[in-house]
Amino acid sequence: MxxxxxxxxxxxxxxxxxxxxxxxxxxxxxxxxxxxxGVNADKINMMKTNPKFKKIINEAALINPDGMSVVLAAxxxxxxxxxxxxxxxVMTRLLEIAAKKGYRVYFLGTSEPILKKMIxxxxxxxxxxxxxxxxxxxxxxxEEVEIVENIRKNKADxxxxxxxxxxxxxxxxxxMEAMNVPVSIGVGGSFDVIxxxxxRAPKWMQALSLEWLFRMMQEPRxxxxxxxxxxxxxxxxxxxxxxxxxxxxx
Numbered sequence: 585m586x587x588x589x590x591x592x593x594x595x596x597x598x599x600x601x602x603x604x605x606x607x608x609x610x611x612x613x614x615x616x617x618x619x620x621x622g623v624n625a626d627k628i629n630m631m632k633t634n635p636k637f638k639k640i641i642n643e644a645a646l647i648n649p650d651g652m653s654v655v656l657a658a659x660x661x662x663x664x665x666x667x668x669x670x671x672x673x674v675m676t677r678l679l680e681i682a683a684k685k686g687y688r689v690y691f692l693g694t695s696e697p698i699l700k701k702m703i704x705x706x707x708x709x710x711x712x713x714x715x716x717x718x719x720x721x722x723x724x725x726x727e728e729v730e731i732v733e734n735i736r737k738n739k740a741d742x743x744x745x746x747x748x749x750x751x752x753x754x755x756x757x758x759x760m761e762a763m764n765v766p767v768s769i770g771v772g773g774s775f776d777v778i779x780x781x782x783x784r785a786p787k788w789m790q791a792l793s794l795e796w797l798f799r800m801m802q803e804p805r806x807x808x809x810x811x812x813x814x815x816x817x818x819x820x821x822x823x824x825x826x827x828x829x830x831x832x833x834x
Contacts (some may be wrong), residue, residue: 622650625818693746702779716740
C-alpha cells in the first residue's frame with residue numbers, strides 16, 4: 585500500500601500512530617538525521633503562499649496529518665484514508681520509550697519559565713529519561729550556531745522543537761545535518777501543554793474535531809485570526825480541490 589499521498593499540494597504519510605512511532609525508532613537506529621513534521625490547516629495555508637516552507641515540509645522524511653481538518657478534507661475529496669497523528673501524543677509516547685530505552689532527548693522552544701516548568705514535570709514523570717539539554721525559543725539569530733553546537737555536542741537522539749512556523753522548519757532545514765540528531769520533531773504547543781500552561785481539549789471535543797475551538801477559547805487574542813480566518817481560507821482550498829475533481833470527471 586502506498587504510504588504517502590499528495591493532497592492540497594502537501595505530501596502526507598498514511599501511517600497510523602503506532603506505525604509512526606515505529607518509523608521514528610527505526611530512524612533513531614539508522615543515525616541519519618531526518619525531519620518529522622505534522623501538517624494541519626494552518627500549515628496548508630502557509631504552504632500555498634510560501635514556496636520555501638512548502639519545499640521543506642514536502643521533503644521531510646515523515647509527515648503526519650496533525651489536524652482533523654486535513655483528515656476530514658481528504659475524506660471529502662475522496663483521498664486514501666488518513667489518520668490524525670497529533671504531535672503531543674507522539675511526544676508523550678516517545679518520552680515514555682526514551683525513558684525505558686535510554687534515548688537522549690533535547691528540548692528547544694517556548695519561554696524560559698514555561699520550559700523550566702515542563703522540564704520539572706518531565707523529570708518527575710520520567711525520572712530515568714536522559715535529558716541531553718534544553719533551550720528556550722526566544723533566541724536571536726546570532727545565537728543559533730551556539731545552540732546548534734550544544735545540541736550536537738550533547739549527542740541527542742531526539743530533538744523536540746516548539747517554535748512557531750515557519751521558524752522551526754527553517755531552523756531544522758538549516759541545521760539538521762550540523763546538529764546530527766537522528767530525529768528532529770516539530771511539536772507545536774506541546775511544551776505548554778505538558779508544563780500545564782495550556783489545557784488540551786477533552787476527548788469528546790477531539791472526537792468531534794473541535795480541538796481548535798478549545799484552543800482558541802484559551803488564547804482568543806493570539807488564535808482567533810488563525811482559526812476563524814484561517815479555517816475559512818482552508819475551506820476555500822478544499823472547495824476548489826473538490827470542484828476541480830468534479831470538472832475533471834466531466
